[in-house]
Amino acid sequence: MSYDVAIVGAGPAGMSAAIRLREFGASVVVIDEQPSPGGQIFRGIERNASSPVFPALGKDYQKGQALAAAFRVSGAEYLPSTQVWQIEDGWNLYLTAEGKAQRIAARAVLLANGAQERPVPFAGWTLPGVMTVGAAQILLKSGGMLPEGKVWIAGAGPLPLLYATQLLNLGGRIAGFLDTSTPPRLSALRRLPGAWRDFGGLLKGLRWLRGIKRSGIIVRGFSDLRAEGNEHLEHLTWEMEGKRHRVEADVLLVHEGVVPRIHETLALGCAHHWNDEQGYLAAKVDRWGESSRKSLFVAGDASGIGGWLAATISGEIAALGIAGRLGISSETDRLRKRAHLDRRRKRALALRPFLDAMYPPPRNRLPDDVIACRCEEVTAGAIRAAARNSPADPSAVKAATRCGMGPCQGRQCGYTVQALLAEVHGLPVSEVRFFHIRPPLKPVTLGEIASLEKADRAT
Amino acid sequence: MFKSVREQLGKRSDMIVLVNGVETPAWDGETVASVLLRVPGAGRRSPVSGTPRLPYCQMGVCFECLAIVDGIASTQGCLVPVRPGMRIESQRGPREISR
Structure with missing residues (x-):
């Protein structure tokens, strides 16, 4: 099959780009690993409206409903539960779904594959019972699952506060919150004036924190957190004021921010920049979201962490960029202005510089045994x-x-x-490069590759 | 380790899946990875040291949720929603050529 545009990822950026591109009449295919649209942020959005978890997930989550509905009627071809394991010049994308591979062709590619939680190793992080806060939130959004027993959260940033609030609203309990953030540095406070533009966002954070304080203990200023147990998590220990503390624990949820997904852009040889404050790589893009490779675009968190609202806008901007690149529209500058995309994106990103300075990635020395x-x-x-x-x-x-x-x-x-x-x-970390990323981008079996030839012959 | 909100509200499960041959209630929308977290001892064992592992990221990144699903080994459990009658088996160590 051949399309004008192949979009990888059906989250906020991918969905809004698909909707915009369909308005231009472009043929669009959207490929996504998940069984339904929404990405991680709006996971389960189509099914959850009637679920008891829906009110607790909050207003921002509920906004995903309209976007997913508009995406469904956009006329974009949608390939759910499908993995992209190779992208080649031209462009050819190699996919697998249900154990069968296929190749599709596109004139332009938009990578809207989002972010992943930053992996932060610590002693015992492979023990059953330890997982990320994002993972627990996905369990809540997809199957309505709540953690049981003594639940601890360790980490920093908005997500642990948001998740803890959602959990408490559903009658869940938190034994304690191990706050890994450091006291606000000058660089964060300097950015507070800009952050006031998103007063609602700031207020939300403070309200979340108050709720957690009421429900459990908050531990600050500790070091060397360890998850321990035989076959599964049984207790946590940490060092504080020269003393080793120890508590019982059944579940530990950790979170230290999110980082863009870069395997695809690295494998394609795109230029990347190093975000030193947040300690991540992201593909360099121009003002339309085009990477250093012609007709390969990147939008949403994949091109730098900005959150879901900024992602929808950057998806729209990339759609205009692609329409311009493919000669589908010659009015992209005017359309960009008319939809106030730059002003809206600036507002959506108002809180980001403050958050980035408030929550830098942990830079503690990793013990040798971890x-x-x-x-x-x-x-x-x-x-x-x-x-x-x-x-x-x-x-x-x-x-x-x-x-x-x-x-x-x-x-x-x-x-x-x-x-x-x-x-x-x-x-400096920026002077050491990342692994060489080579295809396949996801594990693929010989059987799947063999099924490809058959599929090619059939078309 | 995890429990359905609806179960806590006294609702009945939506389907039955088989976890290592044992009939297990499951809920619409949940994934194989979610089931692995609810059934004690259902997780995989690392092919390197044999230590037990459970799903970590739920978003297709970490590969800790690998399981044998309807006979197919090394299936990423977090990407597969449950279906009635689905057979989920723990993956102990590396994938075998026979499945």
Whole structure:
């Protein structure tokens, strides 16, 4: 099959780009790993309206309903439960669904594949019972699941506060909140005036925090958090004021912000920039969302973390950019102005500089015994040892330790390896590169590749 | 470790799935990964050390939710919604060629 535009991701950016491009009459296909549209932020949005969790998920979540409905009637072809494992020049996309592969062609590609939670290793983070806050929130949105027993949250940023509030509103309980944020630095306070433009957002954060304080204990100023137990999480320990503290725990939810998904743009050789404050890579894009590769666009959190509202607007801007690039519209500048896209995006991003400065990624020294690569179970100590005997290059560490060679393909350990190499070689992290990302972008079986030839012959 | 809100409200489950051969209630919208978190001991074992693992990210990134679903091993459980009668088996170690 051949289309004008292939969009990867049916979250806020992908859906709004698809809707806009269909208004121009472009043929659009939207490919998404999930069974229904919405992305992680609006996960389960079509099904949840009648669910008892719907009111607790809040007004922002409910706004996803209209977007998903507009996407459904947009006329874009929609391929749910489908993974993209290879993108080639021209463009050809290789997909797998239900164990069968297929190839589709497109004149332009929009990557709207969003973000993932920043992996932050600590002792015991592979124990059953430990997972991310985002994961728990997805369980709530998709199946209406609440954690049971002694539930602890450790982390920083808006998401733990939002999730804890949703949980409490549904009658859930939190044993305690381990706040990993550091006291606001000058850089954060300097950005407060700009953040007032999103007064509602600021107020929301304060209200969330008050609710948590009422329901459980808040621990601040601790270090060396450890999750311990035999076969599953049983207790947490941490160091505070020269003393080791210990509590019972059944579930620990962790969160240290989100980072863009970069495997696709790295594999395609796009230029990236290093966001030093938030410690992540993102594809460089121009004012239309076009990457350094012609007719390859990136929108939403995948091009830098901005949240769902900014993502819908950047999706719309990328749609205009693609329409211009493909010669579908010659009025893109005028349309951009008329829809006030730049002003709306600026407002949607008003709180972001403040949040970015408030919640920098943790930069504590990782103990040697902590597993950095979950798949191949490589410890920070083993990576340091390999790093000392090699140039400051993740490929050397990978070859020596198997770190990054498991099924997640470095999605969980990439930044950790980069940081450990920088530490050992005394370099700024920005001067150490990420793993070389090569296809396939997701594990694919020989059977799936074989099914491709049959599908190609049939068309 | 996790429980359905609707179960807490006294509602009946939407379907039955088989987890390692045992009939298990399941809920519309939940994924295989969600079931793994509700049934004690249903998670996978790491192919490296054999230690137990459970789903970590729920968004297709970490591959900790790998399970044998309707006979197909190394299925990412977080991407697959449950279906009535679905057979979910724990994946112990690496994928075998036979499945």
